Amino acid sequence: MRKLRRRIGGSSRSGQPAAWWLGWLLGAAVLVPLVGCQNRQSPFFGTVVPRHGPDELWINNSTEPEWLDPSRCSDSTGGEIIWNTFEGLVQAHPETLAPMPALARSWDVSEDGRRYTFHLRPSQWSDGRPLTADDFVFSFRRLVDPRTASKYASNGFVFAGGAAIGRGEASPETLGVRAVDDLTLEVELVDPLPYFLNFLSFYSFMPIPRHLLEDLEHRGIDPDLWTRPEYVVSNGPFLMKEWWFRQRMVFEKNPRYWDASSVRLNRVRVAMVESSTTALNMYATGEFDWPGGSTSLPAEFMDHLSGYHDFHQHPFLAVYFYWVNTKEPPLDNPLVRRALSLAVDRKALVRHVTRGGQIASADLVPDGLAGYRGLGQPVFDPDAARRLLAEAGYAGGAGLPPVSLSFNTSEGHKQVAEALQAMWQQELGITVELKNQEWKVFLANAEQMNFQLCRMGWVGDYADPYTFLELLTSDCGNNHSNWSSPAYDQLLEEANRQSEPEKRLDMLRQAEAMALEAQPLIPLYVYTRSQLIKPYVRGIWGNHQDRHPWKSIWIDSSADRSGRHSPTPEAP
Amino acid sequence: MTGYLVRRVLELVPTALVIIAASFALVRLAPGSPFSSEKEISPEIRRQLEAKYGFDRPLPEQFVRYVGNLLQGDLGLSTKYPQRSVNEIIATGFPVTLSLAAVALVWSLLVGMTAGIIGAVRQNTVWDHSAMMAALVGISVPSFVLGPLLVLLFSLRLQMLPPAGWGDWRHLILPGLTLGTIYAASIARLTRGGMLEVIRRDYIRTARAKGLAERLVITRHMLRGGLLPVVSYLGPAIASMLTGSVVVEKIFNLPGIGPYFVDAAFNRDYFLVMGIVLLYAFFLLLMNLVVDLLYGLLDPRIDHA
Numbered sequence: 019m020r021k022l023r024r025r026i027g028g029s030s031r032s033g034q035p036a037a038w039w040l041g042w043l044l045g046a047a048v049l050v051p052l053v054g055c056q057n058r059q060s061p062f063f064g065t066v067v068p069r070h071g072p073d074e075l076w077i078n079n080s081t082e083p084e085w086l087d088p089s090r091c092s093d094s095t096g097g098e099i100i101w102n103t104f105e106g107l108v109q110a111h112p113e114t115l116a117p118m119p120a121l122a123r124s125w126d127v128s129e130d131g132r133r134y135t136f137h138l139r140p141s142q143w144s145d146g147r148p149l150t151a152d153d154f155v156f157s158f159r160r161l162v163d164p165r166t167a168s169k170y171a172s173n174g175f176v177f178a179g180g181a182a183i184g185r186g187e188a189s190p191e192t193l194g195v196r197a198v199d200d201l202t203l204e205v206e207l208v209d210p211l212p213y214f215l216n217f218l219s220f221y222s223f224m225p226i227p228r229h230l231l232e233d234l235e236h237r238g239i240d241p242d243l244w245t246r247p248e249y250v251v252s253n254g255p256f257l258m259k260e261w262w263f264r265q266r267m268v269f270e271k272n273p274r275y276w277d278a279s280s281v282r283l284n285r286v287r288v289a290m291v292e293s294s295t296t297a298l299n300m301y302a303t304g305e306f307d308w309p310g311g312s313t314s315l316p317a318e319f320m321d322h323l324s325g326y327h328d329f330h331q332h333p334f335l336a337v338y339f340y341w342v343n344t345k346e347p348p349l350d351n352p353l354v355r356r357a358l359s360l361a362v363d364r365k366a367l368v369r370h371v372t373r374g375g376q377i378a379s380a381d382l383v384p385d386g387l388a389g390y391r392g393l394g395q396p397v398f399d400p401d402a403a404r405r406l407l408a409e410a411g412y413a414g415g416a417g418l419p420p421v422s423l424s425f426n427t428s429e430g431h432k433q434v435a436e437a438l439q440a441m442w443q444q445e446l447g448i449t450v451e452l453k454n455q456e457w458k459v460f461l462a463n464a465e466q467m468n469f470q471l472c473r474m475g476w477v478g479d480y481a482d483p484y485t486f487l488e489l490l491t492s493d494c495g496n497n498h499s500n501w502s503s504p505a506y507d508q509l510l511e512e513a514n515r516q517s518e519p520e521k522r523l524d525m526l527r528q529a530e531a532m533a534l535e536a537q538p539l540i541p542l543y544v545y546t547r548s549q550l551i552k553p554y555v556r557g558i559w560g561n562h563q564d565r566h567p568w569k570s571i572w573i574d575s576s577a578d579r580s581g582r583h584s585p586t587p588e589a590p
Numbered sequence: 591m592t593g594y595l596v597r598r599v600l601e602l603v604p605t606a607l608v609i610i611a612a613s614f615a616l617v618r619l620a621p622g623s624p625f626s627s628e629k630e631i632s633p634e635i636r637r638q639l640e641a642k643y644g645f646d647r648p649l650p651e652q653f654v655r656y657v658g659n660l661l662q663g664d665l666g667l668s669t670k671y672p673q674r675s676v677n678e679i680i681a682t683g684f685p686v687t688l689s690l691a692a693v694a695l696v697w698s699l700l701v702g703m704t705a706g707i708i709g710a711v712r713q714n715t716v717w718d719h720s721a722m723m724a725a726l727v728g729i730s731v732p733s734f735v736l737g738p739l740l741v742l743l744f745s746l747r748l749q750m751l752p753p754a755g756w757g758d759w760r761h762l763i764l765p766g767l768t769l770g771t772i773y774a775a776s777i778a779r780l781t782r783g784g785m786l787e788v789i790r791r792d793y794i795r796t797a798r799a800k801g802l803a804e805r806l807v808i809t810r811h812m813l814r815g816g817l818l819p820v821v822s823y824l825g826p827a828i829a830s831m832l833t834g835s836v837v838v839e840k841i842f843n844l845p846g847i848g849p850y851f852v853d854a855a856f857n858r859d860y861f862l863v864m865g866i867v868l869l870y871a872f873f874l875l876l877m878n879l880v881v882d883l884l885y886g887l888l889d890p891r892i893d894h895a
Contacts, residue, residue: 084672092629167638169631186634243673263674263682264845265756291754291843299741299753458622458858465626474628495630 063326064302068554068573073284075555075571078297078310082264082290086245088224089161092169094312094477094564097221099267099288102568104224104254105275107136107154107203108215112570113559115481117215121149121225121253121276122203131210131517138201141276143227145251151197157226158205159183159190173222173479176214178206209514212522213388213482220479227251255281255569264290269568282557282572298550307552307573311564315548317430320373328550331375332560335478336545337382337486338434340423340471341464344538345500348418349470353410355537358471360396360403361445362438368543371437372430376543382490383483383530384544387562390483390523393530395541400445407446415447424453424472426460431473434542464498472498475545481563483526484514490533501538591886598882602875606868610660613867614653617860624669624858643667643860656864665868666861670854676865680847683834686756687846690838691831693766698773703820705774706781710789710816711808721778728775737768737841754843765842769835773827780823785816814888821888825881829873833866 060066070076083096091100109120122136141149160166162174162183175181178194194206207214217223230251231241244250247258255277256269269286272278289306291297294316297309309315315323323329348354364378378397379385385392396402404414412418423438425431432454439450455463463469476496478485487510488494492502506529513525551558557571625631625639640646643666644655659666665676705721712718744764745753751760788794789812797807834848847866854862885892 082671084670090672092627164634164638167635167642169627169629169635171632171635184632184634246673262845263671263679289755289843292849293840293843295738296754296841296843299745300755303745303749303753305752305755456622457856458620458626461626461628462622465630476628495632496628 061327062553063323063328063550065304066553067304068307068552068575069304070287070307071285072575073282073573074287075283075285075307075568075573076287076289076305077308078291078300078306078313079267079288080290080297080310080312081292086250086258087226087242088221089157089166089226090168090170091221095290098310098312099258100221100224101565102254102256102286103250103252103258103269103272104221105141106219106221106224107138108219109567110216110219110561110563110565112557112565112567113561115216115219115561115563115565117219120219125215131212132207134205134207134214135198136203136205138203139276140201141253142274143229143251143253144257144272144274145227145230146274147227147229147251148200149225149253150200151203152200153225153228154203154223155195155197156228157224158195159193160226161222162193163190168222170222173217173220176207176209176211176217178208180208210517211482211484211514212517212519213480213484216388216482217480225253227253255567256283256286266290277569281569283568286568301550301552304552307555308558309550311547311549311566313549315374315550317373320375320548323548323550324375326550328553329548330551330560331546331548333377333384333562334545334547334564335384335387335481335485335562336475337379337384337541338376338473338475338543338545339382339539339541340438340473341469341498341539342537343467343470343472343498343500344536345467346470348410348412349421351410352536353406354412354418355540356535357403357406357410357446358442358448359537359540360399360406362398362441362540362542363400364397364542366398367434367437371433372543374548375546377546378542379544380534380541381530382534382539382541383486383526384562387478387483388481389519390526393527393534395534403445415449418448420449420451422451422453422470424455424460424463424469426457426473427454435473467498467500471540474498474539477545478563483523483530484510487526487529487533490538497538499538501533501536503532503536506532595883598879602879605875606871609871610657610864610868611653613864614656617855617858617863618649620855620858622858624860643669645860656861660868665865668859668862670857670859670862676861679850679862680865680869683845683847683850686844687832687834687839687848689762690765690769690834690844690846691828693762694770694773694831695828697766697770698777700774701770702774702777703781705778706816706820707785707808707813709778709782710785710812713786713789718782722782725775725778728771728778731771733768733772733835733837734841736771737764737838740764740768741841754841756844761842761844765838765844768841769831769838773831776823776827777820780819781816783816784819785812788812788815791815817888818885821884822881825877826874829870829877832873833870 079095079098081095083099084093085091085096086099088100088104091097105120107120107122108117111118121138121141123139124137126135138151143149158174158177161168162171162180164184164186171184175184179188179192182188183190183193196204198204230244230249234241234244234249247261250258255272255275257272258267259270260268267288271281271284275281291300294314297306297313298316300306301309342349342355344350359380364380368376368378380395380397381393383390383392407413407415423435425435435452439452442448442450464472476486476489489496490501491497491507491510509525509529513522513529516522516525547564554574555571556574558566625636644652656666668674668676668679671679705725709718709721741753741764744751751764755761794807794811797811834846836848836852839846839848850862850866854866
């Protein structure tokens with residue numbers, strides 16, 4: 019080998035001396051400025067002085083949203099825009115996410131917890147038209163109406179009659195939502211959901227300007243285009259002024275917003291940069307003041323970035339797990355499934371593989387969610403795992419057929435899958451075949467239950483354990499485990515009818531324990547969000563639903579640039 | 591000449607039909623649906639969505655309808671961007687890709703031909719070796735390495751140019767250089783090779799013998815002959831530049847049409863995939879035709895009559 023290398027080197031040196039040296043010179047000319055100026059003196063990553071106007075914020079929203087129509091939107095990038103251009107009945111506190119009055123000044127709840135009466139404050143649409151309770155009735159009916167074809171129609175099924183309308187069995191007018199007068203809205207729920215007000219701050223429940231949609235239809239314009247800047251009418255803190263497809267959107271403060279006096283930014287420019295490395299470059303040069311909540315940082319730079327003072331990290335309401343197809347032998351044996359779960363060293367996984375500060379967890383519901391005490395299942399117990407496997411009749415993995423594990427193409431998922439493959443081989447002697455599948459193929463296979471183990475992540479839509487526990491109910495279309503239990507379903511139903519919050523949480527805990535005993539899925543970790551925020555950007559709190567309303571953000575040019583700062587001075 | 595042109599254009603029709611049919615079949619054969627996501631949607635909603643795009647009709651009917659719409663210039667609706675038609679998506683993205691292609695083409699011709707001519711005229715000298723060495727590096731370094739290197743140097747260190755985005759001419763320089771360099775390298779080698787092919791021909795010697803200045807011999811005679819392989823390379827190269835580069839447009843976040851080649855297929859955005867494939871096919875066929883016509887102009891021995 020050494021001889022060979024010398025020969026190759028020798029021949030090129032003697033054959034093309036000038037070119038050889040020139041090549042080296044060229045290479046050095048490029049590399050010296052790149053490596054030579056490595057500068058780690060600043061405690062911040064990149065620039066620290068605002069580059070844009072005094073009350074202007076430049077952020078990233080990673081990708082072109084599918085819809086900006088609140089009834090139809092189902093992706094977080096669309097949600098980010100809707101939350102800042104529309105205002106619903108209640109809003110989530112920017113730090114705690116607790117529901118606070120928004121368009122509803124106050125509300126009354128009936129004794130059984132199923133009827134809410136909202137008292138609206140007088141307010142206007144951005145075109146000056148008064149906003150009334152009817153705009154909410156129109157919006158909620160439109161959400162569940164199958165003709166809207168909303169992927170989030172099921173959010174409206176919390177209202178009485180919603181599910182039947184969604185199935186096309188009843189007319190949207192039968193929905194349990196009623197305008198008592200212009201400023202009073204009454205809604206009737208199926209169950210006395212304790213998380214209803216938190217849920218109501220979700221973007222699906224924003225009002226829709228019915229008058230605009232009717233006007234467009236009247237003018238012969240496709241009303242589906244109503245969210246385009248040339249037509250759009252909204253009622254939130256910001257108004258869309260420009261929308262350059264797949265490039266950027268520009269928003270300006272809405273002078274007709276009811277709480278306009280507390281909005282400090284005048285202009286927000288939102289780019290759509292998909293590559294996280296590109297977004298990182300644009301942050302470093304000060305083009306972005308904040309790469310936005312939806313931009314993830316590249317895992318390979320995480321260790322490096324976490325040393326800077328503008329790096330922030332907080333838990334995120336999402337769980338990473340593997341579905342187990344409980345009908346497929348040998349995974350039809352709950353002992354084998356539990357053995358697999360116990361044999362995963364989750365702490366090593368998050369420390370060495372995912373590297374983003376994720377929280378190792380074998381629970382389905384994250385600990386501390388809305389007062390919920392997590393089950394605290396063991397995150398690694400190889401001895402117990404081997405015992406269970408022996409009990410199942412496969413001592414030391416003998417006689418156990420190979421198990422296949424599917425994941426969708428992505429470097430991160432692949433690394434997790436490979437780590438699990440190694441752990442299961444080492445701890446249990448199980449051979450695992452990895453199946454890397456393109457996203458749509460992966461989804462089709464998951465839907466047809468054409469897998470043994472498959473990876474999945476679930477983002478909670480609202481701050482309540484039910485958003486995760488619902489996954490395992492028998493009639494949940496997202497339940498890809500082939501596992502169902504009438505006792506589990508019944509326990510959840512009873513819990514949701516329970517009006518005492520403490521008792522309800524207890525029942526939900528019982529249900530979670532019951533499900534994890536059967537192990538139809540293998541939870542691995544709770545997500546975290548890592549982000550970079552320039553020191554002069556203030557008013558961003560790290561909350562677990564990644565909601566960062568622009569209306570509480572401001573630019574503080576006098577910010578301290580010497581030490582570690584907190585972008586979260588005091589809650590409003 | 592006119593007869594040749596008419597014949598060639600008529601030949602394009604069956605080719606286009608085959609491309610349409612094959613890409614339609616391939617896109618539809620791929621497993622998965624444009625509407626699937628991690629969150630399940632109810633059968634009622636799925637029915638509504640399929641009806642909106644006509645996916646509920648039998649496939650042959652859908653094909654006939656697609657071709658019918660195509661003849662009227664309608665490329666259909668995008669499923670990923672439900673408020674936009676494929677025509678609109680291509681119309682907003684194409685100018686960006688076109689500007690990028692223009693910068694890349696000018697850069698690649700300028701650098702590539704200069705290096706190629708130097709290499710040929712000063713064959714087997716330091717100049718030749720350095721130029722060809724640079725070309726080898728240019729061919730070997732992929733754009734996903736060159737792009738970030740340029741960003742690191744010109745944006746992050748020297749802070750001369752924006753690292754990404756779209757707005758004014760400054761946003762075009764780095765992506766243009768990145769995209770153009772790969773082509774420049776090939777052009778340099780092809781120019782050199784083409785010129786060396788003719789450099790010892792009799793007509794070059796005649797040109798020198800009748801006392802032409804060396805500069806004129808190079809530009810008027812050698813280059814003309816040497817350009818033939820470059821021209822045939824440029825046809826498909828320009829077609830692929832015009833349909834954008836997935837990698838370069840992603841690195842520099844240019845809102846061109848390049849990324850759709852991959853993204854639209856991943857999203858099963860049926861009509862967008864078809865639209866982009868047809869656009870590429872159109873440019874490819876067109877550029878090949880142009881190349882064949884140019885041959886006649888460059889080499890007197892080729893006659894299209």
